[in-house]
Amino acid sequence: MRLVEIAAFAVRGLTANKMRSGLTTLGILIGVASVILLIAVGNGASSAVQQSIAGLGTNILTISPQRAQQGSTVKPLTTADAAALVGPDSPDVKYASPVVSAQATAGYGGTSYAISQFIGTDPHYFETTNSGVAQGNLFSDNDIQQARKVVVIGATVATQLFPGVDPVGKSMLVNNIPFTVVGVLAAKGSSGLQDADDMAVAPLTTTQNALTGYGSLTQIVVQARSADALPNAQAQVTTILNGRHKVSQTADYRILSQDQLLTARTATTETFTVLLASVAAISLLVGGIGITNIMLVTVTERIREIGIRKAVGAPRSSILGQFLIEATLLSLFGGALGVAAGMLGTQFTIAGIKPVLVPSSVLLAFAVSALIGLFFGSYPASRAAKLRPIEALRHE
Amino acid sequence: MSPVIEVRNLRKTYGAGDTAVHALRGLDLTVEKGEYIAIMGASGSGKSTLLNILGCLDIPTSGTYLLDGIDTGDFDEEQLSLLRNRKIGFVFQSFNLVPRTTALANVELPLVYAGVRRAQRRERALAALDLVGLKERTHHRPNELSGGQQQRVAIARALVTSPAIVLADEPTGNLDTDSSREVMAILDRLHASGRTVVLITHEDEVAAHAMRTIRVVDGRVAGVLV
Numbered sequence: 375m376r377l378v379e380i381a382a383f384a385v386r387g388l389t390a391n392k393m394r395s396g397l398t399t400l401g402i403l404i405g406v407a408s409v410i411l412l413i414a415v416g417n418g419a420s421s422a423v424q425q426s427i428a429g430l431g432t433n434i435l436t437i438s439p440q441r442a443q444q445g446s447t448v449k450p451l452t453t454a455d456a457a458a459l460v461g462p463d464s465p466d467v468k469y470a471s472p473v474v475s476a477q478a479t480a481g482y483g484g485t486s487y488a489i490s491q492f493i494g495t496d497p498h499y500f501e502t503t504n505s506g507v508a509q510g511n512l513f514s515d516n517d518i519q520q521a522r523k524v525v526v527i528g529a530t531v532a533t534q535l536f537p538g539v540d541p542v543g544k545s546m547l548v549n550n551i552p553f554t555v556v557g558v559l560a561a562k563g564s565s566g567l568q569d570a571d572d573m574a575v576a577p578l579t580t581t582q583n584a585l586t587g588y589g590s591l592t593q594i595v596v597q598a599r600s601a602d603a604l605p606n607a608q609a610q611v612t613t614i615l616n617g618r619h620k621v622s623q624t625a626d627y628r629i630l631s632q633d634q635l636l637t638a639r640t641a642t643t644e645t646f647t648v649l650l651a652s653v654a655a656i657s658l659l660v661g662g663i664g665i666t667n668i669m670l671v672t673v674t675e676r677i678r679e680i681g682i683r684k685a686v687g688a689p690r691s692s693i694l695g696q697f698l699i700e701a702t703l704l705s706l707f708g709g710a711l712g713v714a715a716g717m718l719g720t721q722f723t724i725a726g727i728k729p730v731l732v733p734s735s736v737l738l739a740f741a742v743s744a745l746i747g748l749f750f751g752s753y754p755a756s757r758a759a760k761l762r763p764i765e766a767l768r769h770e
Numbered sequence: 771m772s773p774v775i776e777v778r779n780l781r782k783t784y785g786a787g788d789t790a791v792h793a794l795r796g797l798d799l800t801v802e803k804g805e806y807i808a809i810m811g812a813s814g815s816g817k818s819t820l821l822n823i824l825g826c827l828d829i830p831t832s833g834t835y836l837l838d839g840i841d842t843g844d845f846d847e848e849q850l851s852l853l854r855n856r857k858i859g860f861v862f863q864s865f866n867l868v869p870r871t872t873a874l875a876n877v878e879l880p881l882v883y884a885g886v887r888r889a890q891r892r893e894r895a896l897a898a899l900d901l902v903g904l905k906e907r908t909h910h911r912p913n914e915l916s917g918g919q920q921q922r923v924a925i926a927r928a929l930v931t932s933p934a935i936v937l938a939d940e941p942t943g944n945l946d947t948d949s950s951r952e953v954m955a956i957l958d959r960l961h962a963s964g965r966t967v968v969l970i971t972h973e974d975e976v977a978a979h980a981m982r983t984i985r986v987v988d989g990r991v992a993g994v995l996v
């Protein structure tokens with residue numbers, strides 16, 4: 375008998391019980407789609423974090439105060455420290471911006487909004503952090519000297535507080551103190567776990583006056599003359615700060631280069647990815663068990679049919695062929711739908727994360743599901759095909 | 771000319787050791803071409819076991835079974851499936867139609883495995899369904915047919931390949947009187963057209979249709995009534 379006839383039996387077997395075929399397809403679909411989607415979310419999260427860090431530039435050093443160690447005192451980081459970092463002793467340092475930051479509640483008209491980062495600094499900060507202005511202007515050194523209440527806001531703050539209004543020139547209340555919005559920063563996008571646009575930047579002096587007080591700086595952000603000059607700049611900064619803080623053993627401050635930050639963050643997101651991958655593996659396992667189950671039920675239910683076919687003279691090979699083709703069609707169909715569903719799912723933002731498809735995960739999910747479907751669809755059938763017709767017919 | 775069925779010292783044992791059941795204990799039987807035979811006997815006497823072996827659905831523990839002069843003991847599984855397909859038509863008490871499949875497709879089934887082309891297959895299946903009086907029901911599925919109609923589909927499936935023997939294990943066992951009568955009329959016609967028919971029954975009226983009745987007791991042939 376010809377292969378076409380066997381294939382026709384397989385197709386008829388599938389269409390004769392649409393419910394069973396549909397459920398099997400659904401099982402494979404869910405297995406495949408969830409694996410693809412979960413891995414894409416993990417990958418999306420990690421690549422977003424990496425991009426946002428890389429977007430800051432590779433020639434930055436961040437200096438922050440270190441928590442007190444036993445037997446040593448901690449000197450605060452001061453504006454004077456920041457000023458001392460730029461000079462003839464540090465030829466590789468381009469700028470050093472003092473930074474204070476705090477949370478703040480902003481209000482405009484009837485609305486109020488909690489800004490997660492309200493930053494006080496100097497104008498170099500914008501260049502150092504690659505922050506461009508989308509509307510209006512940045513503030514100037516003069517604004518700092520005069521402690522003017524001006525502010526540049528991030529894109530998120532602009533959309534939250536000024537929907538449909540041009541914020542530039544408007545007066546906004548920050549912790550009940552009026553600030554004039556002079557500019558809106560270009561959007562940087564979410565870094566997965568944290569929104570880089572949920573911020574506002576004001577002159578250092580004004581911010582210290584209004585919000586943070588005159589304690590230690592939160593950070594000093596140093597820009598080296600180039601990425602290559604970064605190690606030299608780091609050495610110079612260390613020498614100067616050690617001198618000023620009279621450091622003998624352990625430093626009371628911490629220097630982090632963008633590279634180190636990237637490495638640290640990458641490690642975190644890798645953990646995240648591994649976690650998601652294990653979730654994916656479990657979902658693959660669960661999906662696989664589901665597929666296994668329904669395939670076993672399907673075949674067991676049909677051992678009698680196998681007996682009937684054998685009784686009227688079906689050779690073993692044709693029964694094997696029929697069930698192999700049935701299992702293949704179900705696995706391919708369910709797998710293809712699962713890939714489609716998974717890829718469709720990656721188009722949506724999930725929990726603030728834009729999923730990024732990992733091509734190999736598509737292959738992995740598809741292959742694993744298809745193989746499970748194939749194996750459990752045809753292995754029990756091949757065992758049943760080996761039974762004597764009467765044994766298959768009597769099967770309960 | 772050799773008999774269609776020649777069985778010598780047939781034994782069949784289920785299980786082993788203390789729990790072994792000796793269903794057939796050295797049974798001999800000869801059926802000539804064109805005969806119409808009824809097998810009777812108490813429940814558990816080994817009738818079904820015998821018929822299953824005659825239909826090549828099962829294999830004896832020992833003894834020889836010559837079908838059309840060929841020793842089936844020499845056959846492997848592949849050759850046995852060919853035998854079942856070409857030489858044997860089997861009718862079960864419980865019909866055993868492929869579920870969710872039309873009467874026509876059920877009757878075509880043996881022809882597909884025989885490699886008969888589509889057009890000819892359809893023609894022969896329709897003729898067989900016509901023969902059992904179900905020309906109007908070709909596209910009904912088993913669950914849309916009465917028991918008697920299902921059994922007639924099963925008989926059409928058994929005779930569509932023009933087999934040397936038609937074996938029927940209590941074909942009327944699950945049917946009411948009218949349906950039984952219809953089924954027996956079809957088997958009678960099959961016999962009249964020259965087919966060899968062997969059937970198992972509990973009912974004397976059914977056995978009365980046969981030329982010869984064989985009584986099986988404890989896995990042996992106890993007596994032949996003509």
Ligand SMILES: Nc1ncnc2c1ncn2[C@@H]1O[C@H](COP(=O)(O)OP(=O)(O)O)[C@@H](O)[C@H]1O
Binds near residue numbers: 813
């Ligand atoms: N598959 C089997 N496994 C074990 N014992 C069986 C099996 N089939 C039949 N038997 C036993 O073999 C004996 C004969 O059975 P069977 O041929 O079905 O009898 P009958 O058809 O005459 O009622 C019975 O005792 C029955 O219990």
Ligand SMILES: [Mg+2]
Binds near residue numbers: 817818819
């Ligand atoms: Mg019986």
